[in-house]
Amino acid sequence: MRVISDLDECRAWVGDRSAPRPRVLVPTMGALHEGHLSLVDLARERAGDDGEVAATIFVNPAQFAPHEDFDRYPRQLETDLAMLEGRGCDVVFAPERPAMYAPDASVAVVESGIGAGLEGASRPQFFTGVCTIVAKLFNLTQPDAAVFGEKDYQQLAVIRRMVRDLDFPVEIIGAPIVRETDGLAMSSRNAYLSDDERAQASVLSRALGEARELIQQGQVDVLTLLGQVEQRIASQPLSRIDYVAGVHPDTLESIDAIGEDGLLIALAVWFGKTRLIDNLCWRRNLAGGA
């Protein structure tokens, strides 16, 4: 597995490309877990045996607000590289921060529609930071396709929108949420949880699972569903809800009742100092999410 940290080396690798060999990218911030590795598996499936699977590791300062967890975000480069190599990744691009942002960088990619609510409302800097770094990584690595996890459902939607609106020739592939045995969605931030918080955090997937059952029993009223989810989460004393929202799965606009296109229930909940997100995407004839 080739590991590149230098931008010129990255450009040389991209320039070397001779035969049309599909390149599939998995952008990450490191602190990898089985969820990330499932993205690598999907990338290999899309690239084929002759194709190239590349991952990036970069904890992107631009997507963290000053009060957020940039400084304590887990960093474990050597472990991450071993995990990626074990999963058959071909190339890893892991640049240093100064290489990625000039001190006077003044251009950013702003998405101002589907990124405005949910995560965008709670973390106003987040999607501009994500779009800017993903655009830069696409420019640097020139992938044919890129894989993103559906746990960050809105991020995936925003990136699809960016690729569409800015004509990036990159196919965007969504990968299903990977869960721990008790249902907690895998996340690098789970490592922050104390034992008590970790035990209570499994309520998120339980609450979403119960909502799915109610939908399957015929409940279409979104406020009723959200009320049930909130009540279940609030039963865990260490939880503090940031938002629990019911939106159209494509437009991400609030809806009152489940229509033809289904429903996305998206949530963000604090356990102590750790903010976790999860979602249930329910579509007619196709249940996803929790």
Ligand code: PAF
């Ligand atoms: O989902 C993440 O890990 C990050 O937001 C991403 C897409 C790698 C951009 O920094």
